[in-house]
Every structure is written in structure tokens, then in C-alpha cells.
Amino acid sequence: MAAPAPAALEDDPTVAALIAARPLLSLHALDGLVLEQVPLSRIAEVLGTPAWVYSAGIMRARLAALQAALAGLAQVHYAVKANDHLAVLRLMAAGGAGADVVSEGELRRARAAGIPAGDIVFSGVGKTARELRLAIAEDIFQLNVESAEELEMVSAIAAPLGRTVRVALRINPDVDAGTHAKITTGTARDKFGIPFAEAPAAYARAAALPGVEPVGLALHIGSQILSTAPYRAAFARAAELVRALRAQGLPVRRMDCGGGLGIGYRDEAGASPAALAGAMRAAFGGLGLELMVEPGRWLVGPAGVLLAEVVLVKGGRFVVLDAAMTDLVRPAMYDAWHGIVPLAGRDAVAPAAAVDVVGPVCESADTFARARDLPRLSPGARVAVLDAGAYGAVMSSTYNARPLAPIALVDGDRWAVIRDRQPHAELWAGEHVPDFIG
């Protein structure tokens, strides 16, 4: 017997409302869903599904809007982890952003994309000696140190080389950013940053150690933050610390305010860069600091979609896609809500009913949406999963031996393939079967 269709749980935005809220997405009777000026079904026909599509126009516009809000106030270092494709990094660099990296791979990627080492900040709670040596050899702009232990490591590596590393101490302000528990980083129970109370001693130690030059403080309290209150609270604590350090005669010239600006996935209003700028001015105005921010999601999240095709509709209840949690893990990992919109004009206006949208992977978590009111979709219909430009392709896995999906980039009426679909043979290319197995 077929499972009963679920009743829609919440008042989800309609397909029309989702499209209307996204300026560079539009729906046309013949072309269907169009990103900038390119019909997404054309890309799906060429690349097959699942496939990612990014909009260069949206990324550029969002970077420009952020920079306008922060003009004369702060420098932007794009958090590479959100979307590390070389073309995306190139676009950010061309728009005047530096990069915030958290691994050797991201540092090498940023350099490969042509981002000068002098525009790179290296964050992260567990940088290895090898990563620190690379950062020192590259002479990057700033190393964000997250613990007293790491500070000693940096000094021990840099001093014998006769080098001096510009470090900012990442403090943990013990402020709850009010986001999903898995993406909050600024409370005392999180592994990130130097506990607030220990920061003065760590800063004094940094000033005394050979091979390091403390240039300021850094903080990052979490991700997908939609209100300014947690920023205000964290910045107030950081400003208090700047004053205390200076009163001790310690030089503090930079403040890295982190990332975390949220976007509207469902119908919530995204974070406002102007409000962030206001919070930064209120806390740090008059302190004569060089201010920095390192956002990822806000810049690229709304610029990406994941295209998928309906494989079958099981019992009228489960719409099974050819995309999975292996492509976009956010719903499985954070219970994240992502809009789902049909690509074909006629599908988008079909009568809606509540369905569960799932992937083919053998995990119950492989679910994109539960009890979602969606226009009726038949096998072969294609959909776009929205706002997948941040923490999408970068978090993909090859579980169930599913190759990484291809990526296309749209820019106005042009588009190009910027990553090929991974060939199956590449999945086991580095594997060896020893002779003794027989």
C-alpha cells in the first residue's frame, strides 16, 4: 500500500514567491527557470544532472554591495571554505577581496587563483607545522592564532628562520550567535579561539616571543547570523580588550571581525551589511583600528543552484531526485531549508501538493525537504535547489561511489563549464590492491 501523502507542515513560500525574492532568477513560459539570461534547462541538457550552476553576476553584485556598505571602514577577505572554485576566487580577487583560508589546500588554491599572499589571512584551530611553514614561506598578510599552544608553535618555527609572522589572536568572546548548534563558534564550549579571560596574557606573550608580531585581534562567532545583536555583544567585548591591551602598553592595530552574515533561505530577511557596518562603527569607531571582515556565505550562497532530475515518484509521497546528500549535505547535516523550484515553466505552475523530496543514497538523512508543498512533478522533471552557492559543492562527498557533480558558471547571457563531472574511474584511481590479497 502506498504511504499516505504528508500534510504540509508549515506555510512554505510558493515557487512564485521564491523566484520573486531572487532578483536574477526568473520564470518564462518557454525557457522555464532562467538564471541571469541563461535557461537552466539548457545547462542541464548539456551537463546532465546533478549539476551545480553559479551566477557570476550575483557574486559580483553581492561583493560590490558589501564593499559599498564597508567603504572606508573595513577590508573584505572572502572565506574560501564557502566556495573554493578557482573561478569564484578569481572573481572575488578581481572585485578587490582578499582571501581567508583554513588549510594548506585553500592557501594553495587561493594562490593558484592568482590571489597575492599579501591578501591572504590564515585562520583555523589546528594548523599543522607544515601549514605554518608554508604560510611563513609565502609571507601571508596575517595568521590568525587560535590558542596559546599555537602561538608557541608559530614562534618555534618562525624564529629559527629569522622570520617575523604577523599574528592576530582569535579570541572567543563567549557570545551565543543564536544559530544552529553545529555552526556556532563563539561560545565558551566551542573549540575556537582563545578564552576571553586568557587573551591579555596570550597577547603579552605574543609581544615577548621571538618570530611573532601581534598585530591585533580576530573573532568569528558563528555562521548564518541574521541579527546584529550577537555581533554588537562580541564587538563590545573585543573593543574592551583592545583598550585593556593598549593600557598595558601593547600595540593593537587590526581587528578582524570574522564572517557569519546570514542569507534568506526560506522567507527570512538576510543579514544587512549596513547593520554590520553600524555595529563595527559603534564598537571600534575612534580606536584607530584597521578593520577586516571574512564572510563566505553572504557573498556566494544566493549565487548557486543545484540542478537535479526526478528519478521517480514513490507512492505519490516521495519525490526521488538524482541529486543527494552527497552533493548538498546541508539539509541532512543542519536541517537546512532550501527552496526547490521546477525548471520547466509548465511544471512550475502545476497544482501543488505536499511531498518529501529525497535523494537516492541509503541514508534516511538523504532528504532535501519534508512535507513540502510543490507543484506535481513527474519522472524526468528537473528542479533547482536554491541558494546552494555556499557550503554546497565544497562539502560534497563521493559516498555510495557517486562522482562529484559538474559545475557551470553563468555570466549575463554567457555560460561555461567550470568543472567536469568526475569520471567514475577517478573514484578508485589512487587505490591499490596489494598482491597478498590474492
Ligand code: LLP
Ligand atoms: N571565518 C571563520 C574563521 C570561519 O570559521 C567561517 C566559517 C567564516 C569566516 C565564514 O563564515 P560565513 O560568513 O560563511 O558564515 N557548513 C556550514 C557553515 C560552516 C561555517 C564555518 N566557518 C553551513 O553550511 O551552514
